Amino acid sequence: MKLLPAAATAGLLVSIAWILPLEAHKPITSPYTFAEDVAPILRERCATCHVAGGPAPMPLTTAEETVPWGESIRLELVAGHMPPWSAISGGKRLPHAEGLTARELNVLLTWVTGGTPPGDAKPAPPAPSSPAWPLGAPDLTLSLPEATVAADQGEVTREIVLPLDAAARRPLRAVDLKPGTRTLVRSAQILIKTAGQDPGAERLLTLWVPGDVPIALPNGVTYNVPADAQLLVRMRYKKTWEHEREAMSDRSELGLYFAPQGAEVVRLSTDLERFGLRVLSVYPAAGAAGRRLTLDARLPNGDTRRLIEFTARPGWDRRYAFDPPLNFPAGTQLRASDPNALVVDVAAAPLID
Amino acid sequence: MMKTLLALALVLAGASLLAAQGNARASAALPPALPELSQTCPMHPDVVESKPGTCPICKMNLVPVRLDASWMCPVHAVVIEPQAGTCRLCGRALVPVTVSLTWTCRGEVNAEFLEPGVCRDGAPRIGKRTLRPHGNHNPQHGGQFFMAPDTWHHLEGTLPRERLFRLHLYDDYARVLPPAALAAMNARVVTRQRFDAATRTTIEDEAFTLKPSKDGRSLEAAISRAALPAAMSVKVKFKPDTPEYRFDFTFRELTKEPAGATLVARRPAGSKDPAPRAQPRAVAAAPVETAPAYTAPTEPLPGTMAELLTDLGKRRDEVRALVQKGDFGAVWVPAFQAKDVAVALEPHIDHLPDQARSNADPALADVVRTAWQLDAAGDTGNAEDVGQAFSLFTDAVSRLIGAFSATQP
Numbered sequence: 001m002k003l004l005p006a007a008a009t010a011g012l013l014v015s016i017a018w019i020l021p022l023e024a025h026k027p028i029t030s031p032y033t034f035a036e037d038v039a040p041i042l043r044e045r046c047a048t049c050h051v052a053g054g055p056a057p058m059p060l061t062t063a064e065e066t067v068p069w070g071e072s073i074r075l076e077l078v079a080g081h082m083p084p085w086s087a088i089s090g091g092k093r094l095p096h097a098e099g100l101t102a103r104e105l106n107v108l109l110t111w112v113t114g115g116t117p118p119g120d121a122k123p124a125p126p127a128p129s130s131p132a133w134p135l136g137a138p139d140l141t142l143s144l145p146e147a148t149v150a151a152d153q154g155e156v157t158r159e160i161v162l163p164l165d166a167a168a169r170r171p172l173r174a175v176d177l178k179p180g181t182r183t184l185v186r187s188a189q190i191l192i193k194t195a196g197q198d199p200g201a202e203r204l205l206t207l208w209v210p211g212d213v214p215i216a217l218p219n220g221v222t223y224n225v226p227a228d229a230q231l232l233v234r235m236r237y238k239k240t241w242e243h244e245r246e247a248m249s250d251r252s253e254l255g256l257y258f259a260p261q262g263a264e265v266v267r268l269s270t271d272l273e274r275f276g277l278r279v280l281s282v283y284p285a286a287g288a289a290g291r292r293l294t295l296d297a298r299l300p301n302g303d304t305r306r307l308i309e310f311t312a313r314p315g316w317d318r319r320y321a322f323d324p325p326l327n328f329p330a331g332t333q334l335r336a337s338d339p340n341a342l343v344v345d346v347a348a349a350p351l352i353d
Numbered sequence: 354m355m356k357t358l359l360a361l362a363l364v365l366a367g368a369s370l371l372a373a374q375g376n377a378r379a380s381a382a383l384p385p386a387l388p389e390l391s392q393t394c395p396m397h398p399d400v401v402e403s404k405p406g407t408c409p410i411c412k413m414n415l416v417p418v419r420l421d422a423s424w425m426c427p428v429h430a431v432v433i434e435p436q437a438g439t440c441r442l443c444g445r446a447l448v449p450v451t452v453s454l455t456w457t458c459r460g461e462v463n464a465e466f467l468e469p470g471v472c473r474d475g476a477p478r479i480g481k482r483t484l485r486p487h488g489n490h491n492p493q494h495g496g497q498f499f500m501a502p503d504t505w506h507h508l509e510g511t512l513p514r515e516r517l518f519r520l521h522l523y524d525d526y527a528r529v530l531p532p533a534a535l536a537a538m539n540a541r542v543v544t545r546q547r548f549d550a551a552t553r554t555t556i557e558d559e560a561f562t563l564k565p566s567k568d569g570r571s572l573e574a575a576i577s578r579a580a581l582p583a584a585m586s587v588k589v590k591f592k593p594d595t596p597e598y599r600f601d602f603t604f605r606e607l608t609k610e611p612a613g614a615t616l617v618a619r620r621p622a623g624s625k626d627p628a629p630r631a632q633p634r635a636v637a638a639a640p641v642e643t644a645p646a647y648t649a650p651t652e653p654l655p656g657t658m659a660e661l662l663t664d665l666g667k668r669r670d671e672v673r674a675l676v677q678k679g680d681f682g683a684v685w686v687p688a689f690q691a692k693d694v695a696v697a698l699e700p701h702i703d704h705l706p707d708q709a710r711s712n713a714d715p716a717l718a719d720v721v722r723t724a725w726q727l728d729a730a731g732d733t734g735n736a737e738d739v740g741q742a743f744s745l746f747t748d749a750v751s752r753l754i755g756a757f758s759a760t761q762p
Contacts (some may be wrong), residue, residue: 058409065401069378078725099495101651102717108693109725116402272560305708309715 012280034063038111041064041104045083048211055182055210057240063118070112071282077109079175084316085209093322094308096213132178133213138255140168144233146216148249149184155238161193162231162254169229173259174215177208179250186210187315191252192225193232202232202345207283207319215321216222222259223352225315236315248343265345276330281321284312288341300331307334311342338352371388388421388454390467394470419454423482433482445611447490450527452482486525494521495608497682499600499734506530506591508600510542511608512579518542519573520563532569539597540589542574545750563587584679586736601736603679653697661701662757665694666719669750672727676743684739691750692724697759705756713756716743719749 033040034352042050042060050060059068066073078102086096100108111117123242129170147158169316190206205223206214217223231254265280282295294309308320325347367413394408399707406415426440438447455478458464459473459567470478474617478511492498496511496519503692522530545559579585580606590597613699620705656664671687702713721744730738 064404064406064573067404068400071400072409074725080722099715099718102692102695102721105718105721106696109721116401203733304709328497341586 009122011190023095023298027037030114030117032107032111032114034066034111035119037107037119038066039063040262041100041107043132045100045104052194053182055179055185055240057183057242062262063116064268067116067118068139069114074109074112077105081313083211083319084313085212085252085310085320093216093324094320097318097320115249133176133255135174135176135216135255135257138176139258142231142254142256143181143250144235144254146249146251147235147237149237149239151245151247154244155161155186157234157236160233160235162233164225164229166255168257169225169227171215171224172205172256173222174201174206174255175223175231176214176255176257177206178253178255179210180253180262183240183243184237184248184250185235185252187236187317188252188319189232189234191232192223193230194226195228204283205231207317208320209316212318215281215323216257217259217265217280218325219259221265221278222261224264262319265347275348277328277332277334278347279307279326279334280329280347281319281349282308282342282344283319284317285341285343287340288312289314289317291338291341293342294337295344297326297328298335299331316350379740381606387468388419389419391416391420392416416469417674421452421454421482423452424448425450425452425484434486435482450484450491452484454693455483457479457481477505483568488715491527493523493527493611493613494519496521497602497604499682500732501591501598501600502735503591503595503744508587508589510585510587510600510602510604512578512583512602512604513608513610515578515607516575517573518544518561518576518579518585519566519571520589521571529570534591535565535569535572537593538563538572538588538589539593540572542576543586544579544583547585561587563589575756579604579730580584582678598735599737600681600734602734604676605680621725624642643662650693653700654693656697658698658701658757661694662754665698665750666692667746672743672746676739678737680736681731681736681739684731684743685724686732688724688746691746692721695720695724695753698753701757709756709759713753716749716753716756720746720753723749 039061046060048054049056050058052059052061058065060069060073068273073082080099096185110139138207142162144160144162149156175190177188177190186209188206188208189204190208191207192203203223208214235250235252237248237250239246279297280295282293284291289312292309292311295307297305297307300306307322310320326334333345334342334344389403392405394411394413400408400415402415403416405417407413408415414574415651421435421691424434424437426442426445426447432442432447433450433452434447437598439445440447444469447761456466456469458474459476460477464472466478469480472478485709491751492509494509494511496509498507498509500507506527507525507527509521509523511519511521513519518625520542521533522538524530541560542563543557543560546555546557548554548621549556559577561576563572564572565571566573584601584603587600588597588599589604654661654664668687668691673685674692675681675684698713699717702717705713708750723742726742728740729745
C-alpha cells in the first residue's frame with residue numbers, strides 16, 4: 001500500500017516515526033526502492049512465473065505492474081505461501097527449492113508496506129528467459145494430444161497414456177514437460193506404468209509445477225523402463241482469473257533424456273541399510289498435502305542429521321532433488337516423520353561418478 | 354473526467370463529514386512543493402499506484418489523488434495542520450495522519466481541484482486537507498486503538514474508572530460512528546473467561562453487555578471492579594449478519610482523556626467547545642508515551658555474531674514482555690528490531706557447519722516473516738492472533754540462536 005510519495009515525504013515520515021503514540025499505526029518508510037532493491041529480487045526469484053504470458057496471472061517485472069499487488073504480496077509472503085515450494089530446511093543442497101532469504105523477505109515486505117517507492121526509473125532489464133528445455137534438447141520428444149478446457153470449466157485433470165515403442169524403452173535420466181499453454185498447465189505427473197500393474201506400483205518419473213527447474217539423475221543412476229512400459233501423464237489444467245469463462249486448449253510435449261545403463265533408482269528400502277546409499281530426492285506421497293514432513297539420517301556413529309523439512313503445499317507437489325546427492329555409509333538409517341507421507345528415492349552405492 | 358469526478362466524490366464525502374463534525378475549517382497553509390499525484394481506486398482506497406490504470410481488485414478506473422502527511426487534533430477532526438503542534442481549539446497535541454490535498458473556490462460548491470490556481474472570481478483557490486481512510490490510527494480518548502479485521506471498523510477501548518469500560522467506534526476515517534450504528538451492534542465486554550481444553554471452547558465467566566452511552570457516541574458497560582492491570586475482551590458483531598470479532602485490551606492504569614496543559618488558555622473566545630470540568634490543572638495531560646524509535650535500516654546492523662545474538666535475545670524478551678502486558682500496539686517495534694538482527698546475521702551462516710547452517714537458514718527467514726505477522730496481529734488487537742504469532746516468532750528466534758550458539762566455543 002503506497003501511502004505517500006516516498007521521496008517527497010521521507011523526511012517527514014521519519015520524523016513522525018519518532019513521536020507516534022504507542023497504540024498508533026506506524027508509517028514505515030521504505031528505504032528500499034523498486035529499481036534498486038526490489039526488481040533484482042523479483043527477477044531472480046519470481047520472474048520464472050510472474051512474467052507476461054507466464055503461468056502466474058500477474059507479471060511483476062516493473063514497478064507499474066507490481067505496486068497494485070503490494071498488499072497481496074505482503075499477505076502471501078507473511079503467510080509463507082510464496083514461493084510455493086520452499087523447503088523449510090535443506091540448505092544449499094536443494095537448488096531451486098529455497099525460500100526467500102531473510103534479506104529478500106525483509107526488502108520486499110518493507111517496500112510493499114512502506115510506500116512502494118519506484119526509485120530511479122531506469123528501464124528494467126528484460127526478464128530472464130527460461131529455455132524451453134532447461135536440460136537441453138531431449139533425446140526424444142513426445143507430443144501430448146490437444147486438451148481443451150471448456151469456457152464453463154475452471155480446473156480439470158486429464159490422464160493420458162502414451163505407449164512407448166522399442167526405441168523409447170531405454171533407461172532414463174530425466175523426463176521433462178514443455179507446457180503448450182503456460183497460463184493453463186498448473187501441474188503434471190509423469191509415471192511409468194506397466195500392463196496389468198497394480199496402480200499403486202506406478203513409478204513416478206516427474207512431478208512438474210510451473211517455475212520448477214528439472215534436475216536429471218546423476219551419472220550411473222537411471223529410471224529403468226520395462227519392456228511393456230507405458231507413460232502415464234496426469235495433466236492438471238487450471239485457468240487463472242484472467243481467463244475465466246474462456247475456452248482454452250493446450251498441447252504440451254514431453255522430453256525424454258536417455259541414460260547409459262546404470263543402477264536403478266529405488267524407493268527407500270530397509271535392505272539398503274546393508275549398503276552405502278545415495279539419497280537422490282524426496283517428494284510427498286499422495287494425500288500428504290498440507291502436512292509437515294521431515295527426513296533424518298541416523299549415521300552409524302549415532303549422529304543424526306536433518307536432511308529436509310518442508311510442508312507439502314496442496315497443488316504444488318514437487319520433487320526435492322539433492323544436488324549433488326547425499327552419500328551415506330552402510331548402516332545409515334533414514335527416518336521419515338511419516339513413512340507413508342514421504343517418498344524417498346535412493347540408489348545403492350557404489351556409484352559411478 | 355470520470356476518474357476525476359470519482360476522486361472528487363471521495364474527497365467531498367470525507368470533507369462533508371468533517372464539516373459536519375465541527376465549525377472550524379482546515380488550515381489553508383500548504384507546502385510550497387506539491388506532493389506527486391498518485392492514483393487510487395474509488396472503492397479500494399488502499400490501492401495506490403503511481404500511474405493511471407485499473408484497480409486490481411474491482412477493475413474500476415483509478416482516480417488521481419494528491420497524498421500528504423499532516424497533523425490532526427485527536428478530538429477536533431476539522432483541525433488539520435501541515436506541521437506538528439497543538440490544536441487551535443483545545444491545545445491538545447496534534448497526531449500524524451495521512452490526508453489528500455485538494456483546492457476549492459468560495460461559492461463554487463462542486464469545484465474541487467488537484468492543483469492550486471485561480472478561481473473564476475480571480476481569488477486564489479483555497480487549499481483543503483481531507484483525511485484519508487486509515488490515515489489516523491491514533492487513540493482519541495487515551496485508550497487502546499485497534500483496527501477490525503474487516504479493515505473498516507476501528508475501535509478504542511478505555512477504562513476511565515475502575516467500574517466502567519467504554520468502547521469508542523470509528524470508521525476507516527477515524528470518524529465517530531453515528532448513534533444508530535452503535536445501537537445496532539451486538540457487543541459485550543468479557544472480564545473473566547477461560548479456555549476449556551476438553552470442549553475447545555472459551556467459557557465466559559463474567560461478561561457485560563455494551564450499551565450506548567447517554568450521548569450515544571460510545572458503547573459502555575458498568576463492570577465489576579477491575580484490578581489493574583486489567584485484561585478484558587470485547588466481542589462484537591457490528592451487524593447481525595457479520596462475524597463476531599474479538600479484541601483484547603489490557604489496561605495497566607485507568608485511561609485519561611488526552612488534554613493539553615494549557616487547555617483553557619488556548620481555547621478561543623466564543624468557541625462552542627465546552628470547557629473541561631474537574632480537570633486538574635497543569636498536570637492534566639495523560640502521559641503520552643512515545644514509540645521507541647524505529648526506522649528501517651538500509652544496511653544490516655553492525656556487530657559481531659555474539660553481539661547480534663545477544664541483541665536478538667533481548668528483542669525477543671521485549672516482545673514477550675509487551676505481549677504479556679497486552680501492549681499489542683507496541684509489539685511491532687522490538688519485533689522489527691529482531692528481524693533486522695536476523696538480516697544482519699544472515700551473512701554469518703556461510704561460516705556455519707553444514708547441519709547448523711541447515712537449521713539457521715530457514716530460521717532466519719522465519720524470524721523476518723513472524724516479525725511481520727506480529728506486526729499485523731498487533732494492529733488488530735486479538736490476543737489469540739498475537740499469541741500465535743508470538744509463538745511462531747519465539748520458536749524461530751530460539752532455533753536461530755540455537756543454530757548459531759552450537760558453533761560458539
